[in-house]
Amino acid sequence: MNAKSDQIKEQFETLEQQKSADRLGMWIFLATETMLFGGLFFAYTASHTLHPHVFSEASHELEWNLEFGNTAVLLTSGFTMALAEIAVSLKRRGLTTLLLLTTIFLGIWFLVVKGVEYVDDFQNGIVPFIAGGYFYTGPSPEIAKLFFNFYFALTGLHAFHMSIGVLLLFIMTTLAWRWRDPDKLTRQMTIVGLYWAFIDVAWMVIYTTLYLLQQ
């Protein structure tokens, strides 16, 4: 048997085996993430069934047009991330770094707009859990609180995942800037890319169920 290259960890025989193990691990992790978000969506769906009218009216308070632009920003960041994965596999250092920075920029843009929306929400009085933040006047304001709580729980959980994603992208950018081990970097980028894609998809579901479905 040939001596193993130092790219391969002790427990693996071939690089292909190691790569496929890493990918499989990430996919399984994303399955658990789906169940995590899925639990919250399940609770949302069940509560929506209990109070469909109240939920529908309350959803008009959300700024769907602001988030429409934001969705476009996030999808574009998914695109630049996919391009970055291609660039690193083509061993283009500068391009990779640039694309990663673009992705980070778009990701932060998304989070900032999200923050702006939260501030608007506070001014519009739909934040039930902060003193003085709730003066919603639509139908059944007490029950509408439930909808807004779901809204903050879902978008908050998503924003938390986004922040981790941005942090990972910063690490990737540093590694791409140093460019010590492009082959390893290519493998790492695939994993981070999967995670970033998951965040995109999760947002698509959140946007359609919370903002669009009830307009």
Added chain:
Amino acid sequence: MSAVTVPDVKRPPHFPEEHYLNNSFSLKSWLTTTDHKRIAWLFFVALTFMFFIGGAAATVMRLELLTPAGDLVSDGSYARLFSTHGIIMVWFFLIPSIPNTFGNFLLPMMIGAKDMAFPRINLLSWYVYMLGAGVLIGALFAGSPDAGWTFYTPLSTQYTDPATIIAAVGVFIVGFSTIMTAINFIVTTHRLRAPGMTWFRLPLFVWSMYAVAILMLLATPVLAITLLMVTVQHWLGIAIFNPAMGGDPLLFQHMFWFYSHPAVYIMLIPAMGVVSELITTFSRKQVFGYEIMVFSMLMISLASFFVWGHHMFVAGESVYSALIFSVMTFIVSVPSAIKIFNWTTTMYKGKISFDAPMLYGVSFIGLFLVGGLTGLILAMTGLDMNLHGTYFVIAHFHYIMVGGAVTAYMGALHYWWPKITGRMYPEMWGRAAAIAIFVGFNATFGPQYLLGVAGMPRRYHTYPPVYQVLNEASTAGAVVLAVGYALPFCYLIWSLRYGKIAPPNPWGATGLEWKTASPPPPHNFEEPVMVTDKPYDYIKYDAEHGEWQGRP
């Protein structure tokens, strides 16, 4: 089973020169290890510690229940005791028990791998477990949870000691440890099997780890999000389950049991894997219906996701969903019954020897049978109306979790102890403890069935004098049970230094883990592994090695 050179059995037993325990000794080498065998030890020590805390809580409860009056602890303290006992035993002992110790140790060895696919995540899993355990112990000092192990809302969010929520955070954290381990198990089984180790040559223990990992992956995140919602409801006021805001407390119960019913099988399927190994080895026969055993295990994993509603028959569930959940519960018992049938058929006409691990194996079959059949009684909606919330339920799930899972854990501990430590445990003491546990267990929980049928409700520290005799019997049984658990703790520690040195394969077993030295070298096998046979071919093994002469 493989082309690995079998160490010469004629030579007197000796330790290998270098093995995973002696290649380094420092504390740092243990705390930074990525060796799956050492991580198994880290878990083993932590789990044993938690087991004794949870056991201490149970001891005080049993003492309190000796008399009808509340003379030892107050009702509030009693609620803290049973909550602590439940939370620790379920999440900090039973769920990680077999997977994180024996699964970690054996899974890579059984499939001929050098380590897990992600050794560092494996270590991280232990640290996350320790963090969760630390938070939980912090909650005990901060006043102790007192809302039961189920965290039902709005009790847990509005009306209990704030420590309940801290405990929920501890459980939330430990869930990530479970998820990491499960990812490792699945990827390792998929990607690191040795050449020739096809799916249907995997030992049943590996299949059980695979099946349990699927359960962990799909169920644990739902528990995580549910407890997270409880936590943010309590701390931030982002209420999801608050009825005052139109939230549905029953929704919490649905989501909780969507996790917690599969969790029962998270505890039980590894036990089934262990028992399959024990029964076949000590019967000197191939497992009866290997493929059926595999499919029944996967069937149980799948079906267990569709039975959670049987915990909620009296909680306000429609008649129709109650009926469906009842039928599903009967269906999930079919693969379990198949397994019992196959274990007994494996023993039929086998050359059975009753070494300590086998005693645990057969007592598992008996106890699991009783626990399973009484589970069917609870699955009948009409009977459950009467028995729900009584000691009958307590007895039922202790037969499954303690009689089933813990018994198998003890069996695994004795069976693989020579492999893990390189030394034999004292056999006579081992048998004595196994019998003490079996007798003590039945004496403790058998009377509780009768108490439940007689109508004694759970979670009270006082009771009418009419229940006293059976409660005394139960407490007396608990003393025997406690001795049964204390014995192995003493003699296993003793054997670490004074036990007889174990040969590589003391049981004449066929698995790959027995084809390497005891204790194994740091990377498990000295030579590359190649698998050519089906597992458990004891006829062939005995033909090649001569009949097994019994324990060395």
